[in-house]
Amino acid sequence: MLQANGAEAEEEEQAEEDCPELVPIETKRREEEEKPGPGAKIPVTIISGYLGAGKTTLLNYILTEQHSKRIAVILNEFGEGSAVEKSLAVSQGGELYEEWLELGNGCLCCSVKDSGLRAIENLMQKKGKFDYILLETTGLADPGAVASMFWVDAELGSDIYLDGIVTVVDSKYGLKHLAEEKAGGLINEATRQVALADLIIINKTDLVPEEDLSQLRTAIRSINGLGKILETQRSRVDLSNVLDLHAFDGLSGISLQKKLQYVSATQPHLDQNIITVTFEAPGNAKEESLNVFIQNLLWEKNVRNKDGHCMEVIRLKGLVSIKDRAQQVIVQGVHELYDLEETPVSWDDDAQRTNRLVFIGKNLDKDVLKQLFMATVTETGKQRTTHSKEGQVCP
Numbered sequence: 001m002l003q004a005n006g007a008e009a010e011e012e013e014q015a016e017e018d019c020p021e022l023v024p025i026e027t028k029r030r031e032e033e034e035k036p037g038p039g040a041k042i043p044v045t046i047i048s049g050y051l052g053a054g055k056t057t058l059l060n061y062i063l064t065e066q067h068s069k070r071i072a073v074i075l076n077e078f079g080e081g082s083a084v085e086k087s088l089a090v091s092q093g094g095e096l097y098e099e100w101l102e103l104g105n106g107c108l109c110c111s112v113k114d115s116g117l118r119a120i121e122n123l124m125q126k127k128g129k130f131d132y133i134l135l136e137t138t139g140l141a142d143p144g145a146v147a148s149m150f151w152v153d154a155e156l157g158s159d160i161y162l163d164g165i166v167t168v169v170d171s172k173y174g175l176k177h178l179a180e181e182k183a184g185g186l187i188n189e190a191t192r193q194v195a196l197a198d199l200i201i202i203n204k205t206d207l208v209p210e211e212d213l214s215q216l217r218t219a220i221r222s223i224n225g226l227g228k229i230l231e232t233q234r235s236r237v238d239l240s241n242v243l244d245l246h247a248f249d250g251l252s253g254i255s256l257q258k259k260l261q262y263v264s265a266t267q268p269h270l271d272q273n274i275i276t277v278t279f280e281a282p283g284n285a286k287e288e289s290l291n292v293f294i295q296n297l298l299w300e301k302n303v304r305n306k307d308g309h310c311m312e313v314i315r316l317k318g319l320v321s322i323k324d325r326a327q328q329v330i331v332q333g334v335h336e337l338y339d340l341e342e343t344p345v346s347w348d349d350d351a352q353r354t355n356r357l358v359f360i361g362k363n364l365d366k367d368v369l370k371q372l373f374m375a376t377v378t379e380t381g382k383q384r385t386t387h388s389k390e391g392q393v394c395p
């Protein structure tokens with residue numbers, strides 16, 4: 001919780017007064033031309049990446065590049081002291097308007113959620129003055145935790161939607177960060193960030209020879225067989241690769257269908273044992289059974305690989321066929337959260353319906369997953385519906 005004392009409240013008021021007028025005349029005209037409907041949702045792109053990888057450089061680049069968007073930025077940086085100043089800027093056509101928001105100190109693991117939410121709630125009070133949000137997480141953040149808050153907060157969910165997760169990787173230190181071992185065999189931060197990314201930007205390519213770059217590329221691909229990988233200097237990237245990805249909604253159904261056909265299953269690398277697994281399976285799933293399948297993996301975490309190790313899914317994506325539904329359904333999962341959403345794409349009447357699923361995570365075994373999924377779809381296998389965690393949950 002953020003504790004607002006008198007002084008802070010005053011400062012806030014002051015900041016409010018000092019705040020420059022955010023909507024210049026040209027923008028008003030533009031607003032009148034293409035006013036978004038009252039229910040129009042604002043996309044949020046999460047920019048993650050290890051300390052110093054080039055996240056802020058990417059933000060600044062996006063803000064100064066030519067685009068037709070009014071972008072609001074939330075920086076969620078580590079800082080000194082108990083109250084960290086974080087900036088919020090609204091940019092229009094390359095001009096930068098800035099004001100400062102005081103947020104609770106971001107201990108990432110525990111309070112980033114609150115402070116992040118608070119920042120966005122504050123921002124949403126200025127609704128209508130921007131049409132895109134970029135959120136830079138701190139270098140050690142798990143973007144999954146940040147992504148989750150857009151899903152769990154229904155009120156926020158009616159205003160904004162998660163468009164995509166972009167992870168910036170440092171060419172020089174990326175491999176080292178990815179290989180870092182954590183106590184208790186936990187997945188390190190850099191690997192999580194790569195695993196969850198819809199776009200991975202390998203930045204600072206000026207600092208390393210091609211050979212190193214190629215090693216890093218291989219390591220990244222071994223973790224995430226789904227995300228797009230780009231290489232940059234100073235995070236200069238074509239913005240169409242960063243914005244409006246629709247990586248988490250039904251709109252991505254069409255592109256996902258194509259994309260899933262080219263997803264590469266990957267081999268473990270760097271001992272982190274995080275890989276991408278993908279399979280196809282024919283048939284129609286009962287929605288209930290599909291939920292049980294997903295919940296066993298993401299909630300109960302009681303699905304083991306052949307060596308008896310529990311599977312840990314970080315990211316799940318897929319197109320599935322649900323019984324008696326004409327439309328393809330997209331499955332999206334991040335850590336423990338998931339949802340099923342109908343896409344605008346219909347199944348072919350005559351053709352066999354094929355489910356396609358992609359999992360990114362630890363200790364994954366394609367055969368085991370596919371078997372379990374098939375059992376779900378055909379309902380020949382035993383479904384585990386108990387919620388007993390004893391002796392089954394992985395640490």
Ligand SMILES: Nc1nc2c(ncn2[C@@H]2O[C@H](COP(=O)(O)OP(=O)(O)OP(=O)(O)O)[C@@H](O)[C@H]2O)c(=O)[nH]1
Pocket residue numbers: 049050051052053054055056057058077138139168203204205206207232233234235
């Ligand atoms: N050589 C080189 N330096 C870069 C490049 N991109 C960014 N930098 C520098 O790397 C440093 C870190 O960049 P930032 O954009 O602040 O990185 P960040 O990920 O936001 O860092 P934190 O927020 O501290 O985690 C800055 O000094 C940048 O100028 C690049 O392509 N090549």
Ligand SMILES: [Zn+2]
Pocket residue numbers: 055056057077136
């Ligand atoms: Zn930064």
